[in-house]
Amino acid sequence: MGEIELPEALVKALREVRSVGVITGAGISAESGIPTYRGRGGIYDDPDEGDRTVEALSAHTLESDPDRTWRALFQIAGAAANARPNAGHLAITAIERKAARFVLLTQNVDGLHRLAGTQNIIDIHGDAFHVICTACGNRNQFNDPRTGGITSLCLNMHECMAANVAPRCPCGGVYRPDVVLFGEMLPEDKLARLYAELLDNPPDLVISVGTSAMFPYIVQPVLVAAAAGKLTIEINPEATEISDFVAFHLRTNAGEALPMIAAAMAGTEEGKG
DSSP, X not given: OOSOOOOHHHHHHHTTOOEEEEEEOHHHHHTTTOOOSSSTTOGGGSHHHHHXXXXXXXXXXXXXXXXXXXXXXXXXXXXHHTOOOOHHHHHHHHHHHHOSEEEEXXXXXXXXXXXXXXXXXXXXXXXXXXXXXXXXXXXXXXXXXXXXXXXXXXXXXXXXXXXXXXXXXXXXXXXXXXXXXXXXXXXXXXXXXXXXXXXXXXXXXXXXXXXXXXXXXXXXXXHHHXXXXXXXXXXXXXXXXXXXXXXXXXXXXXXXXXXXXXXXXHTOGGGOO
8 A cells, every 4th residue: 555554534534525735836746756845855955046047937037038037937837748647646636536626736847737527626826737828818828748639729849948948929029928927916816716616615624745845835725624523634854834734644645645545525434544
């Protein structure tokens, strides 16, 4: 079954869950080979590299030097294009199918939750495979090599990466990634969904997975759920700001813990403690 077992009290509580909210950070995609940003082994472990990354992925750099922003984006999108959903992503999809009400709030822009089949996603930071023209507002997307869906209407990621410059719209304008860059506000429509689905009516279960929990909009759903007496779980090998507030802190990776949680909700043997 793995190196850990779910506590018996947790298994029992999971069998009573009907609504679920899951919050994911870069840690869940690390098991698919995508580097994290914060935490052990993350890009920001190297202060100089971290500063360069933040500078490149900022709103003012996009405006003054879009090629530099896109070179940084191509590294992220390139890593994502070679990645596939792991056991953690797939378990979240299984949890969604089991729950009567479900929402996933993710900080990740790699599209792996979408590829895993999860439906109700609040991708609060956007999707690296989608673009918007800064001149005319036209929306487009890269052909996603992971799906095999190649169409002439989409941008060819490999050609854009080879050119190593910002992709351009047919109108001549520069495309920007449909992601939240440093210095930009979170999208109001997605924040409204966050409030409606996680804060105004907290689910029976809120799970935080692989996030360093450094932002209020990531921490708040967990704290609100805990204050309301809902079941809260953190899955993270390291301690974070929410570790002392959750009912259960599973110090392991998503690929091990989430399948057991899904199994426990379904009442199968794998989830038994």
